[in-house]
Every structure is written in structure tokens, then in C-alpha cells.
Amino acid sequence: MATGREIAELCGVSIATVSRVFNQPETVNRLTRERVLRVARELDYRPNESARALSTKQSTMIGLVWDTDHRRPGWRHPYLQDLLIGLKSALSAHGYHLLMLATSGDSREVGASLADPVGYVNMTRRHHLGGLVLIDSGSDAEAFEAFAQSGVPCVAVDVAVEGPKATYVTSDNTAGAASAVRHLAELGHSRIATITGPPGNQPAEARISGYYKAIRECGLPLRDDYVVSGDFYRASGTAAMRRLLAVDEPPTAVFAASDEMAVGALLAARGAGLRVPEDLALVGFDDIEIASVVEPALTTVAQDKPGFGVAAAKAIMAMITGADREGPVILPTQLVVRDSCSPPRERLSVF
Amino acid sequence: MATGREIAELCGVSIATVSRVFNQPETVNRLTRERVLRVARELDYRPNESARALSTKQSTMIGLVWDTDHRRPGWRHPYLQDLLIGLKSALSAHGYHLLMLATSGDSREVGASLADPVGYVNMTRRHHLGGLVLIDSGSDAEAFEAFAQSGVPCVAVDVAVEGPKATYVTSDNTAGAASAVRHLAELGHSRIATITGPPGNQPAEARISGYYKAIRECGLPLRDDYVVSGDFYRASGTAAMRRLLAVDEPPTAVFAASDEMAVGALLAARGAGLRVPEDLALVGFDDIEIASVVEPALTTVAQDKPGFGVAAAKAIMAMITGADREGPVILPTQLVVRDSCSPPRERLSVF
DNA sequence: CATCTCACCGTAAGCGGTTACAGCAACCTA
DNA sequence: TAGGTTGCTGTAACCGCTTACGGTGAGATG
Structure with a gap:
């Protein structure tokens, strides 16, 4: 050399x-x-980048915090690849690289501590990383909170963390959910239920409030038994749907806060002998790949998945260059109409 | 600090x-x-890792070559996440990190050249990377070949590249394909067709030969018009299926070399008024998520997806520590029987 | 008692860049 | 012509760590 x-x-x-x-x-x-x-x-x-980094005390690398939560072994991020595509390309434009940190719980190592259980902050300092991008990995909001407080520039994707040098990017979940519910109402549904995400989860709660908002705006009654909670996973969608079918005056339409749960609900409906969309209209959220494969193809609220990555990259670059911290980045969503919704049967009989 | x-x-x-x-x-x-x-x-x-790397002339980072091929913008790797999970965890065990290189075609940069069109080898040297892991990104076998020849330790996943310091890891595609075909034959099918992957692609060709092998072993006739080619994408599966339905004596069973194509074939079959599995048995390959979501759930040949990552990590660590180069790593597959196959109708009528 | 071994530790020369500072022409200005 | 700019380049300190080499004293050996 x-x-x-x-x-x-x-x-x-x-x-x-x-x-x-x-x-x-x-x-x-x-x-x-x-x-x-x-x-x-x-x-x-x-x-030689090592020499340069040594001299300038900064590298051109951003750390990627992405660990599958050990409490949820089967968890897969619904759209990791699109996220990475956006992240990588936007980072590239600034000459930055993405470092996937190895942090296999070697807590005997110097620097491991309670505030940094898996060593990410540790690694950030060792490598002079410009910052950390935090990707939702099931449910480690607490750990993310620790990173955000560490003073290291942090940008979380779809997890609400804030700190002196931390923000997050997320979709306009409220508006997205509202558009889904409004779509159902416009089809003539009045008995619209929702399957929510886990409590405490920021996107989940924003989607619930979008549901409430639209229900109110459409002049429909709010019913407690039309709001059942899930955890974004498919199985919880199935369970929730069963509960919804058991209330009296069961809903004719359901907005599920994730596509996975929508698929779960679809299975439950089918199991109960209901046909979708004829007997039950269904809307999901995310627009992941299976949404278009499932039968019937799922109407859903699409998120700008590569956009998350791009926005995260922009936010972290802004922090590195010392720009003033701005609030969370909110990305617009878009309703994708496919085949899982039709007018309610009552209405059809009127024609 | x-x-x-x-x-x-x-x-x-x-x-x-x-x-x-x-x-x-x-x-x-x-x-x-x-x-x-x-x-x-x-x-x-x-x-300080920079100082250490400067001094020792080696870092604890492995480069990840993963660019979406510009000729195939919609391309998504079928199981990137599982791959990364395996890769990351196995690399972690050795204290290595994964660096996702930014290489946004800045060909004006020093070091960019024909032999390294996108700058990966360049980056490898700049950062003293231990090696490169190459992940299939559509169809850049030629570029991979260049990396493999560069002398940098390379391990490709599911792309056949070999060089002085390069190997690859792949499934036992021949055996996997054979097991799929044998499964169909055991159900009583004798008119078994296959939809292949793109010519020149190593896994694709291995799957074809597995098909031939099983057909021969089962004493079934080899028919040229039962072998139609696709490109692993869904749309090509649809097109291929249409062609298969147009031959005289159309097949009663189809082995598709990828789940995506199997789904495409499913759509074509449905479009032609055929029911799966009653009128047509279908087997896929990969066992990606949609295989279990599609209706009917797809019988398929599962690959050990995290195993790819683990094996790649092992191979690259072996090269770094100077172990002798061994041949490609071949991982076993497993037939996952779901609902897309039943005996042929002719047979049924015999009962 | 001289010598050898060995465990332990310090000295100093790198590794390959960056950058503050100073030097030195050549050119301008008064 | 003295003094001040301006454009360009060299000197040298420094970034934080690794490691070859040499030195020291204690204990073993003859």
C-alpha cells in the first residue's frame, strides 16, 4: 500500500x-x-482511514443499533430492507458508512455498564462514530432511552425517544389511521372496530387516536368493545378478531394497526365462516409485502419505508454538523386501496 | 475521553x-x-480503535457488499434479515463488526477503477477491512467475480464465485429440488414440470439438475416442454405457468425454483380456473414469509437462512486467520409440507 | 560467588495521516 | 525603496496505541 x-x-x-x-x-x-x-x-x-480518524478524532461511520430482542426471538422487522436501502443511500451521499455493531453481551468488557447494557455507546466512543441510528427491534424502548440520554447523537426509527441529542422519525400515524377509518365510513360502514398495537408504543397510540378522531368526525358512535388490543403480531390479530366477533352487534369493518394483525384477523374471520370483503371489510397498516399477496389483497395504509431511512440519515447528519435539534420527523402515509373492503351487506340490500 | x-x-x-x-x-x-x-x-x-487499527494494520470490521442492482430497481433480497441476523451474531462472537459500505458511484474518486466499479475494494483497503461478504443483489455476478480476483478475502452468499481468497456458501440446491420433485412423485404425480431460475445462476442450475435427477430416479419421462425458465421473480412465475398450461398434456404438478415464482404460478393457475392443490400441485423453494401466508399455504423447500450468515462468517474468519481455503459451504435444505400439494385427480378417481 | 534464567517493565520508534505555524518569493502600495 | 499582502509550501508536533528491544532485580544454578 x-x-x-x-x-x-x-x-x-x-x-x-x-x-x-x-x-x-x-x-x-x-x-x-x-x-x-x-x-x-x-x-x-x-x-488510510484509521490514521485520518485518529488525527481528526472523527470517523465517517454511523452505528446501527439493531438487535433482535431476546424476549421476542421470532421478531422480524416488517420492512428492514427498505429501511436500510433508504438509510444507506442517504448516508452515502454524505460519504458516511453504516456500522452494524457487534455487541454480544460481553458484559465483562471494560465499559459495559447498566447505562449501556449491550455496549453500543461504548462502541460509539471507541470508533469515534458520528452517531447511532436506532431501529425498532420489538420492544427495547427503555434501552433506546438510555442511548438517547448518553449524549451520543441518536435517531430512532418509529420509536419515540427524545433527548439532548436525540430525535426520531415516524409516520403520521394519526392521519394514516384516520384515513383508513374514513375510507371504511365512506363505504357505508358504521360499525367500525379497531385492533390496536401494544400500549405504550408511540405509533400504536397515535393510530388509536386517529381511529377515535375519524370515528368522531364521521359522526359514528364510539364503542369501547370495538377497540381491542393486540401487539402488532399476527397471532394477536387472530385473537382480537375472535373477540370482536363475540360482541353483540359485531363490527362490519375492522381497522388493524398492522398488516400482520390484519392477516391474523383475516384468518380468524375465515375460520368463523366470514368472507372478506363481503362479510367483513379489513384495512391494515404498513403495506408490507404480504399485504399484496394475501387473498384478498389487503387495503392498507402505506408507510414511506425507504423514506424512514432517508429521514433518519438526514437527521443524524444534521446533528453531526451541529444544527439545532428539531422535533421528530413526521412522514406522510398513503391509503392503498386493494380488495379487502366493500360496502356493508346491509347497505347492499338497499340497492 | x-x-x-x-x-x-x-x-x-x-x-x-x-x-x-x-x-x-x-x-x-x-x-x-x-x-x-x-x-x-x-x-x-x-x-481508541482508530489508533489500534493504525498500529496493527488491521481492523475488526468486515465489509458488506450489498447494493441493489440498478438494473433491477424493485429487487428485494428474499431473506436479507435472517441472513444478517446469522451473520451479525456469528461475527460478534469473533469481535468483528459489519460495515455497510457507502459507495455511491463516486467514480471521480481516487481508486475507483474498472476492476472495482463501485469502490468496495477501495474501501476495503482504506479501512483495513478483514474481508468482504457479498450478498446476492439481483445479478451482479460479474462484479463479484472482480472482487474475488482482487485478493481481498471474499465470501459470497448464494452466488458461485471462487478465487484465490474467495468462496461461497449455498444450499444443497440439487438435493433440495430433488426432494421436492420426489415428494410430488410420491403423491402420485407423473406429469411434473419445473419453473427454473435464470440461466447462468448457480443455485438455479443446481435446482434444475436436482429436478432431472429426481425425475430420472422416479422413472418418469423427461419432457422438454415441462421445463420453462423464469428469473426467480413473481411475474416470471405467472408467465411460465401460462406457458405450461398451454402445452398438450399439461402438468399436474409444478416445482418452482423460488417461492416468488410459485406464488406467480399460483396466480396464473387461479386465473386459468384451476384450483390448488386439487387441480395443480405446487412446490416452491426458499420458504420465505409469504409461503406460509399465501392461500393455500405453500409447500416448499426451506433454506437455512440464518445459517447462510453463520457459515459466511465462519468462512471469512477462517480466511482471515489464514486457514486453508476449502471448497464452497453447502447447507442442507428441508422440505416443508403445507397445503399446496395433493394427489393428482386421475389418481383420485381410481379410488 | 559468578553466572544464567526469567518474570516484569520501560524506552522509543513507529503506524499514516492533519494542521498550526513559520518561511519565502513575488507582487502591490505609498 | 521600505513595508505589507498574497500564494504556496515545508517543518514539526500530535493523534493514541502497539511492539521490538533492552534493562533490572530476584531467584536458581554451578
Whole structure:
């Protein structure tokens, strides 16, 4: 590997000049610059990033906090790939890389502590990372909170954390949920139920309030027994749907706060002999891949998945460059109408 | 940030001793060692990885080559998340991190060249990466070939590349495909077709030969018009299925070389008024999430997805530690029987 | 008692960059 | 012509850690 010194000698200049050529090209004479560049190319020179990081005390890497929560072994992020695509491309534009930290609970290591149970902050300092991107991994909001308080620049995706140097990006869950419910109401449904996400989860609660908002705006009655809680997983959707079918005057339409739960609800409905959409209209949330594969294809509220990544990258870059912290980034959603909703049967008979 | 020097001064030892405490603990007196460790803890010391990498000329990072092929914008890796889970955990065990390189085609940069179109090898050298893990991203086998030839330790996942320091990990595709076909034959099918992956793709061709092998072993006739090619995508599965339904004596069973194509075939069959599994038995390959969601749930050949990651990590660690290069790593597959296959109708009428 | 071994530790030279500071022409201004 | 700019470049300190090498004293050996 060629070093800056070698180039300097071959060009008859000092090593400082070589460094300047790459960092402040305008301060060095055009002819010298071109000579250095040419020799660099011939020698296949690559600046040593370790040396540079050591010297400047900062690297061009962002840490990615993504651990599957050990309490939920089967958990998979619903749209990790799209997220990463957005994140990576936006980070690339700034010349930054994404480091997936290895932190396999080696708590015997120097620096592991309660405030940083798995060593992410530790790693951040060791590697002079610019910051951390936190990706929802089931339910580690508490751990995220610790990171956010650590002073390290943090941006969480779809988890509400805030701190001196921390924000998060999320969808406009309230508006998204409301649009789903409104869609059902416009089809003529008046008995609209919802299957919610886990309590305490920020997106889940925003979706509930969107549900309430739309129900109210449409002049429909609010019924406690039309709000049953799930945990975003498919199985909970099935269970919730069963409960909904057991109330008197069961709903003719259901808004599920996640596609997975919508699929679960679909299975439960089918199991109960109901047909979707004829007997039951169903709307999901997320627009993950299975939404378009399931039969019938699921009407759902689409999130801008790569947009999460892009927004997270922008936010973290802003923090690194010291821009003032702004509030959470809220991304718009979009209702994707497919085949899982039709007008209620009562209405149909009127025609 | 505390440095080694500070610890040394506080302990009244030299900085070399401090370094030894962390790298060759057995060479330093127990009392001294404990004193250093204690002070290190008090000062919240973290060794500077940049300095260490600069000094040792090696980092504890592995590069991840994962670019969505620009020629296939919609491409998504079928099981990226599981792969990453396996990769990350196995790498963690060795104290290594995964670096997702940003390489946004800045070809004006020093070091970009034809042999390294997107700058991965460049980045590998700059960061002193231990090696590269190449993840299939549509169809960049040629680019992978270049990496494999570069001398950088490379392990590809499910793409056949080999070089002085390169291997790959893949499933036992032949055996997997054969087991699928045999399953169909055992159900009584004799008109078994296959939808293949793209020509030139190693797993695709191995699956074809598994198909041939099983057909032969079961004493069934080989028919050219029962082998139609796809490209692993859903749409190609639909198109292929249409072609299969147009031959005379259309097949009663189809083995698709990917779940996505199987789903596509399912749609085509349904469009043609056929019911699955009653009129057509269908087997896929991969066992991705939609396989269990689709109606009917898809019988398929499951790959050990996290196992890919684990195996890739092992292979790359072996190369780093200089172990002899061994051949490609072949992982076993497993037939997952669900609801998309039943005996052929002809047979049924016999009962 | 001289010598050898060995465990332990310090000295110092790197690793490959960055950057504050100073030097030195050449060119302007008064 | 003295003094001040301006443009360019070199010197050298520094970033924090690793490691080859040499030195020291205690105990073992003859």
C-alpha cells in the first residue's frame, strides 16, 4: 500500500502538501496538485482511514443499533430492507458508512455498564462514530432511552425517544389511521372496530387516536368493545378478531394497526365462516409485502419505508454538523386501496 | 475521553504496560494488572480503535457488499434479515463488526477503477477491512467475480464465485429440488414440470439438475416442454405457468425454483380456473414469509437462512486467520409440507 | 560467588495521516 | 525603496496505541 510519504518523495514535495491536495485542494498550486494526483493514481494510493480518524478524532461511520430482542426471538422487522436501502443511500451521499455493531453481551468488557447494557455507546466512543441510528427491534424502548440520554447523537426509527441529542422519525400515524377509518365510513360502514398495537408504543397510540378522531368526525358512535388490543403480531390479530366477533352487534369493518394483525384477523374471520370483503371489510397498516399477496389483497395504509431511512440519515447528519435539534420527523402515509373492503351487506340490500 | 497515557500516569506505570494489560494480560504482574484495570474502569477508558487499527494494520470490521442492482430497481433480497441476523451474531462472537459500505458511484474518486466499479475494494483497503461478504443483489455476478480476483478475502452468499481468497456458501440446491420433485412423485404425480431460475445462476442450475435427477430416479419421462425458465421473480412465475398450461398434456404438478415464482404460478393457475392443490400441485423453494401466508399455504423447500450468515462468517474468519481455503459451504435444505400439494385427480378417481 | 534464567517493565520508534505555524518569493502600495 | 499582502509550501508536533528491544532485580544454578 502506497502512503502519502511515498507520494511526497516521488513528487519532491512535503507530505503536508500531499495531505492538502486531498483535503484543501484550492490551497495548493494547480501544477503541484495535478502532479500529486497523477502519482497518487499511479501508485494506487488510498488514504488510510484509521490514521485520518485518529488525527481528526472523527470517523465517517454511523452505528446501527439493531438487535433482535431476546424476549421476542421470532421478531422480524416488517420492512428492514427498505429501511436500510433508504438509510444507506442517504448516508452515502454524505460519504458516511453504516456500522452494524457487534455487541454480544460481553458484559465483562471494560465499559459495559447498566447505562449501556449491550455496549453500543461504548462502541460509539471507541470508533469515534458520528452517531447511532436506532431501529425498532420489538420492544427495547427503555434501552433506546438510555442511548438517547448518553449524549451520543441518536435517531430512532418509529420509536419515540427524545433527548439532548436525540430525535426520531415516524409516520403520521394519526392521519394514516384516520384515513383508513374514513375510507371504511365512506363505504357505508358504521360499525367500525379497531385492533390496536401494544400500549405504550408511540405509533400504536397515535393510530388509536386517529381511529377515535375519524370515528368522531364521521359522526359514528364510539364503542369501547370495538377497540381491542393486540401487539402488532399476527397471532394477536387472530385473537382480537375472535373477540370482536363475540360482541353483540359485531363490527362490519375492522381497522388493524398492522398488516400482520390484519392477516391474523383475516384468518380468524375465515375460520368463523366470514368472507372478506363481503362479510367483513379489513384495512391494515404498513403495506408490507404480504399485504399484496394475501387473498384478498389487503387495503392498507402505506408507510414511506425507504423514506424512514432517508429521514433518519438526514437527521443524524444534521446533528453531526451541529444544527439545532428539531422535533421528530413526521412522514406522510398513503391509503392503498386493494380488495379487502366493500360496502356493508346491509347497505347492499338497499340497492 | 481517557487515554492510555493517563491511566499509565495515574498508575505509575508506562503506557506500554497499559497496552499489555489489554492485549497480553498474562505478561504483566497480577497486582499491576488489577491496578490498571481498576483505574481504567474509574476513568471509563475505551481503547481508541482508530489508533489500534493504525498500529496493527488491521481492523475488526468486515465489509458488506450489498447494493441493489440498478438494473433491477424493485429487487428485494428474499431473506436479507435472517441472513444478517446469522451473520451479525456469528461475527460478534469473533469481535468483528459489519460495515455497510457507502459507495455511491463516486467514480471521480481516487481508486475507483474498472476492476472495482463501485469502490468496495477501495474501501476495503482504506479501512483495513478483514474481508468482504457479498450478498446476492439481483445479478451482479460479474462484479463479484472482480472482487474475488482482487485478493481481498471474499465470501459470497448464494452466488458461485471462487478465487484465490474467495468462496461461497449455498444450499444443497440439487438435493433440495430433488426432494421436492420426489415428494410430488410420491403423491402420485407423473406429469411434473419445473419453473427454473435464470440461466447462468448457480443455485438455479443446481435446482434444475436436482429436478432431472429426481425425475430420472422416479422413472418418469423427461419432457422438454415441462421445463420453462423464469428469473426467480413473481411475474416470471405467472408467465411460465401460462406457458405450461398451454402445452398438450399439461402438468399436474409444478416445482418452482423460488417461492416468488410459485406464488406467480399460483396466480396464473387461479386465473386459468384451476384450483390448488386439487387441480395443480405446487412446490416452491426458499420458504420465505409469504409461503406460509399465501392461500393455500405453500409447500416448499426451506433454506437455512440464518445459517447462510453463520457459515459466511465462519468462512471469512477462517480466511482471515489464514486457514486453508476449502471448497464452497453447502447447507442442507428441508422440505416443508403445507397445503399446496395433493394427489393428482386421475389418481383420485381410481379410488 | 559468578553466572544464567526469567518474570516484569520501560524506552522509543513507529503506524499514516492533519494542521498550526513559520518561511519565502513575488507582487502591490505609498 | 521600505513595508505589507498574497500564494504556496515545508517543518514539526500530535493523534493514541502497539511492539521490538533492552534493562533490572530476584531467584536458581554451578
